[in-house]
Amino acid sequence: MKNIVILISGGGSNMAAMVRTAQQQQWDKRLGARVAAVVSNKADAAGLAFAQAQGIATEVLDHKRFATREAFDTALAERIDRHDPALVVLAGFMRILTPGFVAHYAGRLINIHPSLLPAFTGLHTHQRAIDAGCKFAGCTVHQVTAELDVGPILDQAVVPVLPADTAASLAARVLTQEHVVYPRAVAQLLSKM
Template identity: 80%
Template structure:
């Protein structure tokens, strides 16, 4: 069985979309893949409840308990490795990962970013797209590399930017597309 480990920091809506797709599309039967664990750096992350309700193992590792980013990432890697991951999925995991962590999971880690990369890496993507006068925004599933938001692109979705959009209304529209393309990109990786 190809184990998928999902990392979250909050509500976990992308994680939930992935779990639902894995169930509805029978990833276990069709691809020999399953969501094996959900790990969060915050005990209060709402997504942990959804994961537990769906019979998925959960773990919490509070980054504030570690003196350095490297120490946190080393322990996080140990926790993830216990689940023998074929794929590590970043789904709203609000931590910049150290090069050593990224190297450890090289070729086995993906992320979703709320812009049409290479445009607008980093934070505040929706407001930046509006401020620049862009006509379109979107989201990108990409492989994770040591450099932030520049890994090879696996899938993208485009949404129009409407004249009365705010960062929040645009973010909500982009999020609906994230819920479509992230599970699809992961299913494609599990087929291979």
């Protein structure tokens, strides 16, 4: 079985979309894959309750308990590796990962970013797209590399930027597409493993 470990920090809507898609499309039978665990760096992450309700193993590892980013990432990798992951999926995991962590999961670590990369890496992507006068925005699934938001692009979805858009309204429209494109990209990766 190809195990997927999903990392979250909050509500976990992309994680929930991934779990639902895996169930609906029977990834276990069709792709020999399953969401094996959800790990959060925040004990109050709402997504943990959803995962637990689905019978998925959950773990919390509070980054504030570690003196350095490297120490946290080492402990995080130990937790993840207990689940023998074929893929490690970042789904709103709000931590910049160390080069050692990224190297440990090279080719198996993926993220979704709320812009059409290579445009608007980093934070505040929706407001930056509006401020720049973009006619289109969207999201990108990419492999994670040591450099933030520049790994190979796996899939993208495009939405129009409407004249009355705010960062919040654009973010909501992009998020609906994230819930489609992220599971699709993961299924495509799994089918090649």
